[in-house]
Amino acid sequence: MAVGDIVLGPNQYGKAEVRLVRVTRDTPVHEIEDLTVTTQLRGDFTDCHTTGDNTLVVATDTQKNTVYAYAKEHGVGSPETFLLRLARHFVDDFPQVTGGRFAADQHAWDRIAVDGEPHDHAFVRTGRETRRTVVEVAGDDAWVVSGFTDATVLKSTGSEFWGFPRDRYTTLGETTDRILATSVTAWWRWTGPDVDFEARYPVVRDLLLATFAQVHSLALQHTIFEMGKAVLEACDDVAEVRLSCPNKHHFLVDLEPFGLENPNEVFYAADRPYGLIEATVQREGAAQVPHVWASVPGFV
Ligand SMILES: O=c1[nH]c(=O)c2[nH]c(=O)[nH]c2[nH]1
Structure with a gap:
């Protein structure tokens, strides 16, 4: 040819x-x-x-x-x-x-x-x-990834975001107390196909969400790394975790014109644009399987 x-x-x-x-x-x-x-x-x-x-x-x-x-x-x-x-x-x-x-x-x-x-x-x-x-x-080879999409979660405190660079285009204020909300898409690759998936799926899923709840967040990036890390630390049968999380911004409404204070009580839940935070959490030196991830929807 x-x-x-x-x-x-x-x-x-x-x-x-x-x-x-x-x-x-x-x-x-x-x-x-x-x-x-x-x-x-x-x-x-x-x-x-x-x-x-x-x-x-x-x-x-x-x-x-x-x-x-x-x-x-x-x-x-x-x-x-x-x-x-x-x-x-x-x-x-x-x-x-x-x-x-x-x-x-x-x-x-x-x-x-x-x-x-x-x-x-x-x-x-x-x-x-x-x-x-x-x-x-x-x-004879098989690779299995499991996950979920659209788990919408929110914590009403326990989230900060500060210390980021400021230039002449920066208007975002620093905060030590904000709402953190996202819609979690999570995927994880099992180390092999011989897993009791019905028993193990809820363990991983619950651990991801519990970690979202428990981590005192300094950024959504910080939270999602901790979520993946918690799974890899607890689950030998998970090889790596991928997370894709839109930052569902909640902006404090200015109630001053109405003579009202707003100590983190009334928010405008913005739709778009949103920050999109994505990360892979993996074990150092572990073998990679890019061909498997290439067929998983919704990842860059
Ligand atoms: O958790 C966050 N990570 C960011 O990278 C970011 N950028 C931003 O404007 N807000 C936030 N929040």
Whole structure:
């Protein structure tokens, strides 16, 4: 092949955002699991792209059907386990599939309370954050990242911001007591695929949010580093943590024109612009896996 010939570069394909609701109804107390699943296969698909020969193409419709059939046959369980099981099927059962990317968002439901009791089969979607996972597979290797988006958190004190450089464009005042609010997007990479994800996910998630609450913040940068550090210190099965946090500014309203004092009580919650603070927290010298992070949405 001569230099300059047109060739196919990296590619993947699959079904995006398969909406799956699995009801477990073995007893009168039903359980629901609600996921949005994306499958993307990688492998020997050159002929399809270059000549239209579909001999090796596992149709995206088949991929979608497999998601539903696997939910019936194997149940869902943790989204991570569900994706690993799907990934192994596509890679092990189709020789042309060498790997892929598999992603799931989990939508949370609570039981509706009736007379103070949780109802057996009626649910309300919670406004909580969305749990997410991405699984990357290449041959026998698998990498799993878990995380969540849109966990909106606020502390009404315990946050300072001062000591920053001042130039002729600086108007921001220094403060030793402000509201700190953000919508946490957090992702962490597990050291391997053999993790009890259902047990470990809430441990990491709760630790991140508890650290947000407990750290006396000198900057949002300071807080998010401490959040990641707390997880790495407590969890041997987590290799690294990535956080993306918009600084949801709360500006003190000037009530002086109305003859009122405002000792950090009345704020204007600004929408835009917002500071966007992002960081990776990792173990020194640890091996990096940039190809996994390249497929995690929402990171620079
Ligand atoms: O926690 C903060 N970090 C910043 O970098 C910054 N910049 C700013 O204007 N406010 C803040 N707050």
